[in-house]
Amino acid sequence: xxxxxxxxxxxxxxxxxxxxxxxxxxxxxxxxxxxxxxxxxxxxxxxxxxxxxxxxxxxxxxxxxxxxxxxxxxxxxxxxxxxxxxxxxxxxxxxxxxxxxxxxxxxxxxxxxxxxxxxxxxxxxxxxxxxxxxxxxxxxxxxxxxxxxxxxxxxxxxxxxxxxxxxxxxxxxxxxxxxxxxxxxxxxxxxxxxxxxxxxxxxxxxxxxxxxxxxxxxxxxxxxxxxxxxxxxxxxxxxxxxxxxxxxxxxxxxxxxxxxxxxxxxxxxxxxxxxxxxxxxxxxxxxxxxxxxxxxxxxxxxxxxxxxxxxxxxxxxxxxxxxxxxxxxxxxxxxxxxxxxxxxxxxxxxxxxxxxxxxxxxxxxxxxxxxxx
Numbered sequence: 421x422x423x424x425x426x427x428x429x430x431x432x433x434x435x436x437x438x439x440x441x442x443x444x445x446x447x448x449x450x451x452x453x454x455x456x457x458x459x460x461x462x463x464x465x466x467x468x469x470x471x472x473x474x475x476x477x478x479x480x481x482x483x484x485x486x487x488x489x490x491x492x493x494x495x496x497x498x499x500x501x502x503x504x505x506x507x508x509x510x511x512x513x514x515x516x517x518x519x520x521x522x523x524x525x526x527x528x529x530x531x532x533x534x535x536x537x538x539x540x541x542x543x544x545x546x547x548x549x550x551x552x553x554x555x556x557x558x559x560x561x562x563x564x565x566x567x568x569x570x571x572x573x574x575x576x577x578x579x580x581x582x583x584x585x586x587x588x589x590x591x592x593x594x595x596x597x598x599x600x601x602x603x604x605x606x607x608x609x610x611x612x613x614x615x616x617x618x619x620x621x622x623x624x625x626x627x628x629x630x631x632x633x634x635x636x637x638x639x640x641x642x643x644x645x646x647x648x649x650x651x652x653x654x655x656x657x658x659x660x661x662x663x664x665x666x667x668x669x670x671x672x673x674x675x676x677x678x679x680x681x682x683x684x685x686x687x688x689x690x691x692x693x694x695x696x697x698x699x700x701x702x703x704x705x706x707x708x709x710x711x712x713x714x715x716x717x718x719x720x721x722x723x724x725x726x727x728x729x730x731x732x733x734x735x736x737x738x739x740x741x742x743x744x745x746x747x748x749x750x751x752x753x754x755x756x757x758x759x760x761x762x763x764x765x766x767x768x769x770x771x772x773x774x775x776x777x778x779x780x781x782x783x784x785x786x787x788x789x790x791x792x793x
Contacts (some may be wrong), residue, residue: 425681427673429588431469431550433654434460435578436593439475440661441508447483448476448507453664454515456593459667460555461519468671469550471585473558473578474512477780480504505559512557522554527561533580536736540753540789544586544781550585567731576644585651586686586788590649591670592642593661598678599639600625618650646680653686655679655782694751694791696739702758703740704765704784711743714750715792720783721752723764723772735759735780741790752790755781 436456441450460470478497481504482490491497509525516523526546529683532538541664547558558575575592581589601611616623627640637656646656659666670676682689706714710725721741733739734757741750756764756776761784763775769782 424590424658425679426589426670429671430467431471431585431587432463432591432671433473433578433582433587433588434591434593434667435469435473435574435646436475436661437574437595438475438479439595440593441474441565442479442483444481445483447501447506447723448480448511450511450515453511454518456565456628456661456667457519457521458513459665460516461521461778463671464553464555466671467610469580470614471546471550471556471558471587472512473574473581475574476510477501477504477508477559480507489578509557516555522552524549524554524556526556526558526673529561530557530580531575533584536753537734538736538739539584540736542553543544543709546581546585556703568746571646573641575641576648579645579649579654579656582649586652587649588658588686590646590654590660592645592658593666594658595661596639596643596658597660598658599623599643599680612784613678615681616655616680617683619647619683623647623680631719634786643662650680650682650684653682653684655681656746660764670763675727691791695793699732700751701733701737702729702754703742703746704761705743706745706749714741714790715752718787720787721790722769723756723784724766726765726784729754729758729761729765731758735760739785741785748793750785750790752785755784755786772779 436639441449449638461468478500481500484503484507485500491500497675499662508621513523529543546556554785558581559575578590578592599613601613604610623643624640627643642658643764649656657677657679658672659670663676664674705728706721706725710721727744733754735754737754738751739754741752742748760776764772767775773779
């Protein structure tokens with residue numbers, strides 16, 4: 421159940437909202453960020469991999485610019501984000517450093533995760549940072565986007581990041597205890613929801629609107645984000661961000677807040693995503709040796725095992741992997757375009773750079789981006 425999900429979670433995405441990060445808009449809260457940083461450091465020492473998705477740039481920018489109310493004009497919002505992002509990332513860097521942790525700033529837009537090539541690049545960067553024991557601090561790139569500022573929210577971004585890196589769990593820290601059957605500020609009979617299945621229709625009916633004038637999200641965005649994360653098998657936990665040692669207690673299996681558990685196993689969900697929801701742009705024909713390594717040994721597809729390349733695809737497109745007899749063996753995300761694949765087919769990976777002038781990865785399709793049919 422919910423206890424076991426976080427207790428055994430190795431890769432965790434944590435999202436904190438604007439009201440928490442900026443102490444209800446009064447500016448970046450050094451004590452709060454320091455507290456979360458301390459907990460992240462402890463979890464990292466346990467062998468966990470952590471990613472922090474943090475709101476607060478616009479709110480911090482408003483404070484620095486002396487604005488009392490969130491502006492409506494797009495250029496004002498972008499200016500506030502540009503000013504505020506400086507203070508936000510500096511605070512995370514200094515507080516994480518105090519606890520012996522390295523950090524990195526990653527700014528994303530929804531478009532980065534919709535485009536397959538940019539998706540692969542973002543995924544590779546984040547996984548490399550995790551392998552280097554660096555905690556990525558992620559925010560939307562509010563200074564250059566339009567619809568993300570008007571309609572987007574970091575609850576959704578956190579869910580997209582969780583999907584991107586195959587996270588085991590997604591923790592949303594907010595200014596409320598969790599999800600209620602109705603708004604507890606208006607309905608004294610509101611019932612606390614401590615456990616539910618992510619994506620349940622009744623959850624959306626229970627969730628209200630935006631919770632504060634500082635942030636843009638409310639419980640509805642969190643419920644919808646949990647539904648999105650569950651599509652890739654990631655369970656979501658909503659908890660009060662100022663609960664003492666909230667991250668450590670959640671990771672230890674303590675029931676805090678609301679657990680919205682994914683109803684689909686992680687790898688089964690990823691397989692369904694790869695097989696059912698992505699359009700095929702091409703195919704490669706592999707030799708018998710490569711077919712055995714894919715099917716029986718769970719290996720990546722290397723260029724040397726590719727006999728033919730069909731179709732017109734770019735890096736990040738989903739392509740089919742077929743046997744010499746034409747049977748579909750697998751599908752996966754291509755690390756190289758069709759024109760590049762034709763040049764490196766039948767060649768060992770150590771020749772990729774000399775053939776293309778550069779090398780993205782040694783594999784044509786990495787095993788983590790490949791699913792057997």
